[in-house]
Amino acid sequence: xxxxxxxxxxxxxxxxxxxxxxxxxxxxxxxxxxxxxxxxxxxxxxxxxxxxxxxxxxxxxxxxxxxxxxxxxxxxxxxxxxxxxxxxxxxxxxxxxxxxxxxxxxxxxxxxxxxxxxxxxxxxxxxxxxxxxxxxxxxxxxxxxxxxxxxxxxxxxxxxxxxxxxxxxxxxxxxxxxxxxxxxxxxxxxxxxxxxxxxxxxxxxxxxxxxxxxxxxxxxxxxxxxxxxxxxxxxxxxxxxxxxxxxxxxxxxxxxxxxxxxxxxxxxxxxxxxxxxxxxxxxxxxxxxxxxxxxxxxxxxxxxxxxxxxxxxxxxxxxxxxxxxx
Amino acid sequence: xxxxxxxxxxxxxxxxxxxxxxxxxxxxxxxxxxxxxxxxxxxxxxxxxxxxxxxxxxxxxxxxxxxxxxxxxxxxxxxxxxxxxxxxxxxxxxxxxxxxxxxxxxxxxxxxxxxxxxxxxxxxxxxxxxxxxxxxxxxxxxxxxxxxxxxxxxxxxxxxxxxxxxxxxxxxxxxxxxxxxxxxxxxxxxxxxxxxxxxxxxxxxxxxxxxxxxxxxxxxxxxxxxxxxxxxxxxxxxxxxxxxxxxxxxxxxxxxxxxxxxxxxxxxxxxxxxxxxxxxxxxxxxx
Numbered sequence: 111x112x113x114x115x116x117x118x119x120x121x122x123x124x125x126x127x128x129x130x131x132x133x134x135x136x137x138x139x140x141x142x143x144x145x146x147x148x149x150x151x152x153x154x155x156x157x158x159x160x161x162x163x164x165x166x167x168x169x170x171x172x173x174x175x176x177x178x179x180x181x182x183x184x185x186x187x188x189x190x191x192x193x194x195x196x197x198x199x200x201x202x203x204x205x206x207x208x209x210x211x212x213x214x215x216x217x218x219x220x221x222x223x224x225x226x227x228x229x230x231x232x233x234x235x236x237x238x239x240x241x242x243x244x245x246x247x248x249x250x251x252x253x254x255x256x257x258x259x260x261x262x263x264x265x266x267x268x269x270x271x272x273x274x275x276x277x278x279x280x281x282x283x284x285x286x287x288x289x290x291x292x293x294x295x296x297x298x299x300x301x302x303x304x305x306x307x308x309x310x311x312x313x314x315x316x317x318x319x320x321x322x323x324x325x326x327x328x329x330x331x332x333x334x335x336x337x338x339x340x341x342x343x344x345x346x347x348x349x350x351x352x353x354x355x356x357x358x359x360x361x362x363x364x365x366x367x368x369x370x371x372x373x374x375x376x377x378x379x380x381x382x383x384x385x386x387x388x389x390x391x392x393x394x395x396x397x398x399x400x401x402x403x404x405x406x407x408x409x410x411x412x413x414x415x416x417x418x419x420x421x422x423x424x425x426x427x428x429x430x431x432x433x434x435x436x
Numbered sequence: 437x438x439x440x441x442x443x444x445x446x447x448x449x450x451x452x453x454x455x456x457x458x459x460x461x462x463x464x465x466x467x468x469x470x471x472x473x474x475x476x477x478x479x480x481x482x483x484x485x486x487x488x489x490x491x492x493x494x495x496x497x498x499x500x501x502x503x504x505x506x507x508x509x510x511x512x513x514x515x516x517x518x519x520x521x522x523x524x525x526x527x528x529x530x531x532x533x534x535x536x537x538x539x540x541x542x543x544x545x546x547x548x549x550x551x552x553x554x555x556x557x558x559x560x561x562x563x564x565x566x567x568x569x570x571x572x573x574x575x576x577x578x579x580x581x582x583x584x585x586x587x588x589x590x591x592x593x594x595x596x597x598x599x600x601x602x603x604x605x606x607x608x609x610x611x612x613x614x615x616x617x618x619x620x621x622x623x624x625x626x627x628x629x630x631x632x633x634x635x636x637x638x639x640x641x642x643x644x645x646x647x648x649x650x651x652x653x654x655x656x657x658x659x660x661x662x663x664x665x666x667x668x669x670x671x672x673x674x675x676x677x678x679x680x681x682x683x684x685x686x687x688x689x690x691x692x693x694x695x696x697x698x699x700x701x702x703x704x705x706x707x708x709x710x711x712x713x714x715x716x717x718x719x720x721x722x723x
Binding site: 181182183184185201203204206207210211215217218220222223227228230231232234235236237263 | 459547
């Protein structure tokens with residue numbers, strides 16, 4: 111049974127168009143120009159229970175707006191959506207008890223108090239029994255390695271520690287659906303990895319449905335098998351993460367190890383030289399020319415070792431968004 | 437996957453009471469974190485009371501002819517005026533809501549209002565209990581200086597009021613708190629439309645100062661602005677003080693208290709409507 115069904119969802123914002131300069135500002139006092147921005151445009155997808163899906167797209171693509179719609183924060187201008195059978199923007203308590211939204215902004219905790227005070231309030235708000243609360247809190251604090259920090263005011267925690275506390279607050283009531291909007295933004299590599307590992311383990315154990323948006327492809331590759339790529343408010347890909355490289359990348363990477371100590375001149379006629387570290391050279395070659403290029407190179411030069419690989423997901427996504435104009 | 441749980445009415449009431457209690461408790465803890473700043477701010481608020489009493493002293497001195505110290509200005513002797521002013525300050529300790537409207541506006545602007553929309557809580561209810569916590573902590577600290585000021589000015593005060601007057605006064609103070617809260621939260625909710633409401637708050641503060649009887653007794657204003665009696669502002673300061681000073685005739689007391697209660701109903705309804713439509717307009721700013 112699908113946990114999330116989205117059909118032709120759209121959301122338009124009216125944005126005040128401010129022209130440059132003081133004179134324009136004064137004119138703006140009397141007459142304002144507005145323009146319509148289509149943040150989400152005719153988006154449709156279905157997510158099954160227990161699936162973990164990545165939402166990819168450049169800034170302003172409509173990822174966060176979609177998550178806001180699914181959390182009931184904003185009302186769509188067109189289309190429908192149901193999450194666990196609820197229409198999110200009706201904001202029924204029965205729905206609000208079953209999902210969580212975690213954003214990089216981290217705002218669920220009381221700043222001047224230890225996180226455990228906020229957790230206690232969450233316990234009551236979400237009506238978690240004392241027994242469940244104690245066992246979940248112990249489990250989550252151990253998994254996220256924050257047991258020692260429970261009595262420290264939130265303002266004294268590092269960004270990574272605060273993020274982990276936010277995750278605990280979001281999961282204490284065992285939501286069935288979790289929306290993660292850039293959960294590792296601004297975190298160092300160690301904290302990022304901790305959060306990744308935790309999410310992977312927790313999602314597998316609890317079988318919750320997760321939508322993740324992230325600019326870190328490492329997050330996405332570590333956690334999700336399926337990805338929806340969204341740009342300018344519209345879905346441009348919905349399928350396996352691995353397919354993105356295959357579908358959108360026009361190139362492959364050819365790594366050559368020459369028999370001599372140097373790399374030859376003129377090799378750039380076969381493709382773009384990405385790295386030249388004699389005797390190794392990495393070349394970006396158009397996909398359909400790979401076999402022709404390989405046979406020519408092998409015929410022309412003395413090669414010790416050769417390998418062909420896909421381009422990293424991160425590069426493909428970056429290229430995709432820059433060509434799509436994101 | 438778990439399915440949604442339905443709760444009985446009794447469970448809902450108990451759970452809701454527990455949430456309110458936890459908000460109250462947590463907000464009180466939060467309030468006590470910056471104890472130095474808090475204690476200082478509370479005590480500094482007493483300075484204007486002292487200066488105002490001196491100011492009225494100077495005004496009455498100037499107005500008196502040939503040392504006639506019993507001069508009465510518009511129905512108020514100097515003693516009446518000091519008593520009125522002190523009781524107005526007590527009422528304002530209930531009805532003033534520093535930072536409430538601004539806090540709501542800021543949370544709409546920076547997006548932190550989303551926590552009230554995502555979690556199964558009622559934003560107004562949450563802010564209400566949060567505010568009660570602020571007030572309780574404030575009273576705990578302010579009661580000492582208040583008692584001291586009242587003791588120093590004891591000669592100006594009328595005697596202990598009758599029990600029914602004390603009861604009416606207590607009711608009017610509690611309702612002053614509710615009206616003050618609801619007006620400020622309503623101004624805060626307007627930020628769903630305009631984002632920035634600081635000028636609106638400024639206008640409200642000005643009107644409050646003049647029309648609540650904070651600056652001068654309301655009888656003096658109602659001579660040239662008769663409609664001042666039909667506004668909710670008078671219940672924020674003048675009305676509770678006037679009850680205790682015996683300036684509200686007993687036959688109109690119940691009517692006045694009922695009008696005060698009606699304002700609460702009207703303002704509560706306005707808050708609910710503003711929240712409902714405001715959230716629909718909300719664009720979830722701040723990322």
